[in-house]
Amino acid sequence: MKSKLRVGILFGGRSGEHEVSLLSAASVLKAIDRRKYEVVPIGITKEGRWVTASDATRLLNGEAHAEPKQLRAGDPEATSAAAVLAKGESVIVPPVPSQGGTGALVPFETQAATASGQTLNLDVIFPVLHGTFGEDGTIQGLFELAGIAYVGSGVLGSATGMDKDVMKKLFAAAKLPIPKHVSFLRADWEANKKKTIAKIEAALKYPLFVKPANLGSSVGISKAHDRKELGPAIELAASFDRKIVVEQGVGGKRGKARELEVAVLGNDKPEVSVVGEIVPGKEFYDYEAKYLSEGSIPVIPAKLTKQQTKQIQQMAIAAFQACDCSGLARVDFLMDPGASGRIYLNEINTLPGFTSISMYPKLWAASGVAYPKLIDRLIELALERRAEKDRTSFSR
Template identity: 65%
Template sequence: MAKKLRVGILFGGRSGEHEVSLLSAASILKAIDRKKFEVVPIGISKTGRWLTEGNAAALLEGAAIEVLPADAAEAAGPSDAVAALVPDAASLGTGRLDVVFPVLHGTFGEDGTIQGLFELADIAYVGSGVLGSSAGMDKDVMKRLFSQAKLPIVKHVTVLRSEWEKSPRKTVTFIESALKYPLFVKPANLGSSVGISKAHDRKELGPALKLAARFDRKIVIEQGVTGSGKSRTTSKARELEVAVLGNDDPKASVVGEIIPDKEFYDYEAKYLSDGSVPVIPAKLTAAESKQIRAMAVEAFRACDLAGLARVDFLMEPDGKRRIYLNEVNTLPGFTAISMYPKLWQATGLGYSDLITTLIELALERHNERSRTSFTFEASK
């Protein structure tokens, strides 16, 4: 009988998407193939405390971890966590892990931070590397890569928090000279639509910039994609999503659509409301679907991604129905009812098999990386 691979499921974290991470991890732990994998849950509390065994399970169930009694086997700092990834480690009671599945949405989890730790420890992990993760988190850099790849994106500008705080009137004038209302104002480095506002006029732009500046030093302002309808409802862009899976030869799922119950798909519409409706597959022509799926793969490659990504698009609601690439999400929500797994379910790959495939892709990518030399020896 083949030996089971030891898979660390890493969840929680210090980001604003902590609770979403717990939901994703709980779903993965329930669905992962236990005949193939020995599973090691590893949690990170909101204050950055690393947890395994009983405390990790308690974190998943929503316990107030910070008041739980700590012992050496169940709580440690990040330096001890590194030891858990290398041979003969015992500080977290996990020993050597064969692969890590990080389910850390948002800051410190999908921005290249934790990926650097895995690279340092020379361990296989699910998802994109340091560069791809960083590019996939930074909306400013991401759009530069999309432009370089000649992918269609909406008109936008980027301003620094320091510029906005030093000269608010000058900043507003600059934005209004480059773009037309309505505008979407976003922190460059944050996920799940946190800190995002829609500004219909100058009166709303100032507060939107102030909100985004709370969450990042870079602020991305995008010109809204609208139709010719006079009402805010009929002029909303269609929000389309594609799940991409693979490493050097990625594949795209069927196209799905989210119909939000609010004016746009913000954090509340994603996680706190049951009014948003997913439509899988989206109602598109065969040509439109083919174009969007091809663009999703191109976006994946443009950002040097690996493993998985959800690629989001905006489509004009009427008229020419032009399609714009919006962004990539390198660690999308991963519950059984999240869009990424549902898109693959509709494409023919079930949830448990999807988890297995992602682990296999992590090992494939790690094996490929092991072929790279990091030292140089002069030939004799």
């Protein structure tokens, strides 16, 4: 009888999206088919310590405490994933350079590995990590060195999908419509704030969205309606990244843009879900609207014409390919509220929220792919991509 695939679910991390990762991991751990997979939960604390826990066995046997019907980032302690981090007993040593053999790195080890040779030999890693150090190509580079199959985009796709400045350059090169924007460094802002504001106001019209270039889940994003709000918005964004992106609001002062989303699944031949729409409970879909407060309404499928739906789906695939993504991504769009109804590509998210109430799995559920099957497909794509990688020669 064929043995089960050993899947490591990696979550937590040092980014500002740590709590979101706990929510996503709790949902994956609850839904993954344990008849097919031997599941190993691995947490990374906010301090960067890699841990696992003996009480994870209860979680994998379905004996975890009941979780709330509506998981919110405001109560991560209620999630099983948070318990794994909080009660971690065994420290995991990430792959380190080997002392011989063919692999570039040795497998994950436990604290007792020196004495007993214990290791975590995994067939595939499912990194449910959002934001810095988990979604930006950093951890993907480690997996590549270790020769481990992993869910999601590679180093390049992850890095370009995280950096909103580089991402927009790739979208522009692919002739995809994007909102007007200005990018600059934190050092430029600190050197001459008046000059930076003058540059922004010469190129863009209020209202403006100010964002750290490298972060997700709307962390550090503000809407500036005028110059008075612009400075503090830049200061906030600059506290999260050395590079800041300022975008002109689609629709301007005439009204809020419609926020549309598409889920993409696949490697070289990606597929797209139905189009969904988020009607934010706040002025825009910020971190609080996504995870802390009620009121944001998902509309799936979005009320669009067939032509608009097709256009958005085609743009989603083009964006996925422009950033050299693989596995999964959620692509976000903005539609002008005016008569033109013009559609702009906003951004791509290579490791979107993965809770049972997140848009990515909900879009696929509405497209006929249930949550557990979606996990299966992502693991299959990870193994497919690893097999394709193994066909490549890296030396003569």
